[in-house]
Amino acid sequence: MSRIGRKPIVIPTGVDVKIDGSTITVKGPKGTLSNTFHPDMIIGIENGELTVARPSEDKMHKSLHGLTRTLIANMVEGVVNEFKKELEVNGVGYRAAKQGKDLVMNLGYSHQVIVPEIDGITIDVPAPNKIVIHGPDKQKVGQFAAEVREKRPPEPYKGKGIKYVDEHIIRKEGKAGKAKK
Structure with a gap:
């Protein structure tokens, strides 16, 4: 059983x-x-x-x-108790804001990234670098959070991008850390 x-x-x-x-x-x-x-x-x-x-x-x-x-x-x-996912926006000039029912993000592109709120999901932006997504359907909340994170995934050199609050980004050293012969 x-x-x-x-x-x-x-x-x-x-x-x-x-x-x-x-x-x-x-x-x-x-x-x-x-x-x-x-x-x-x-x-x-x-x-x-x-x-x-x-x-x-x-x-x-x-x-x-x-x-x-x-x-x-x-x-x-x-x-x-609604399910929730918290996202963190890292990077100089990177920020998020809520305008009506839309999530508007500046992510280093030449344009703003706008993500509309879907049925059954609520978006909160308590701070310019924090996004909270919550709703009763666990699958919808997780999928929507993944789609928002996909707009600018964190990169391994400086850690810039959108990441989950509990996510750890493995950092790389870059060109200066390369061993010389």
Whole structure:
């Protein structure tokens, strides 16, 4: 049995879960998420807990068991406490600002980089060098943060660019550090 798959998911107060066949809708204080899972997975609610079971010991069912449980747990977690990713903008003259629903960044290009906010995602810019992306859907938050980081990934020589707050950039020495013969 999958160790993760067999753990029940506790449904917190204020969260409403509806199961319609293989589609699950989770409604909470931070939003509503809906997802369709593999029809073979057995999803049920009993005593305020969601359980996921698998019909057989097939390799496919084994792999879907833990995945389904984790995706549902992330949905429940997201509608209660939003997921967030923090990005840091490093470099002389590099900065970010919020104009309406758009994220406007100066990243050393000859033009400003403008990224519009998408549905289900909220962008905050508490400081000119800090961007906070949050929302109830973990996958959307991570994907959007990766797309923002992609606009100017950090480079290894000076560390300039957009990086995650907890990311460590491995630095290189450059031409001066080269050994002479």
